[in-house]
Amino acid sequence: MNKKWGLLGALAAAAVIVVLAFQFLMPKSNGDQKNIQVTIIDQHEPETVLFEGEIETNSETLGDMLKEQEEFAVELEDSEYGSFIVSMGEIAGDDEYFWVYESDNNQSCKDMGMCPAVDECILQDEDAFIFILTNTFE
DSSP: OHHHHHHHHHHHHHHHHHHHHHHHHSOOOOSOOEEEEEEEEEOSSSOEEEEEEEEEEOOSBHHHHHHHOGGGOOEEEEETTEEEEEEETTEEOOSSOEEEEEOSSOHHHHHHTSOOOGGGOBOOTTOEEEEEEESOOO
16 A cells, blocks of 8 residues: 555656646746737738738737737637637638748747647747748648
């Protein structure tokens, strides 16, 4: 019986260590003013850059930043994988085209090897994002 309790105690301690490590290693935003570079591209023929510029924000996540930017008029939809972009401006995805985003320097994207759902993407100063209405995952 003591071995069973000892094993359960060791498993509980390991779980606590994993949770604490996760909390310390995940990128965190401190709520301070951040400058975020944003590019929005529509890849319908002809390819068009809809927006390119820097956004100042105090938002913690990319999803919150997109919601606060009225000129982007972003519509998000919740899914089992997190929020995804349904439309930006007046341009909605459809059966053929859909909105994706990428970043070469955002820590959340780098840690996962791909960018997570917008509400899980933690913002840091000088992050750069490209939003693309596309019909391919390449």
